[in-house]
Amino acid sequence: MRLSVIPILAFAVIIFALGYIFLSEPRYLTNRGAIESQVQKMPNFRIQALTGEALGSMGGVMSDSVLRSFDKPTVVNFFASWCQPCIAEHPLLMEMSENGDIRIFGIAWNDSSEAARAWIVKHGNPFFMIGIDENSVAGIEWGITGVPETFFLDDSGVVRFTHAGPLTRESMQLGLASILTGTTKGTQ
Secondary structure (H helix, E strand, O other): OHHHHHHHHHHHHHHHHHHHHHHOOOHHHHOHHHHHHOOEEOOOOEEEEOOOHHHOOOOOEEEHHHHHOOOOOEEEEEEOOOOHHHHHHHHHHHHHHOOOOOEEEEEEEOOOHHHHHHHHHHHOOOOOEEEEEOOOHHHHHHOOOOOOEEEEEOOOOEEEEEEEOOOOHHHHHHHHHHHHHOOOOEEO
């Protein structure tokens, strides 16, 4: 009789351990709300700015200090001349650029100056300044997942909303509301 209790106890311990492992919430998810609500500052970055006739007089360098110097709500849009979804969102960026309270900065990711310039001439320029990120340095600093990806920053350089993929009217409105009211809406 004693020998038959040991397998039953061993089985019960194994079942209990497996239940604990699979049914309890992992530690990395326990503080998920705190992680999502943390303030994300604009990363430090420095890339060459695109120059040319269609771009007005802007040129030189695009950096975090340049973006912070405006003390206005800012939108940073990563795009590429080879990106089809970037064409789909472009009319919304053109519409958003008509709002004088918002500065839109474009970063041509994994793209050449010549291709980005030709793309802007063909589709229009909603950007206050365009940076060229040929080697994906700025993309890494910002933590992008691909293009297009758009970051909405308040006037102090805090990222309040991020949208991966082509902007929609809804995501644009959520992003603008988050930087104009100073509330963090998260990522969409």
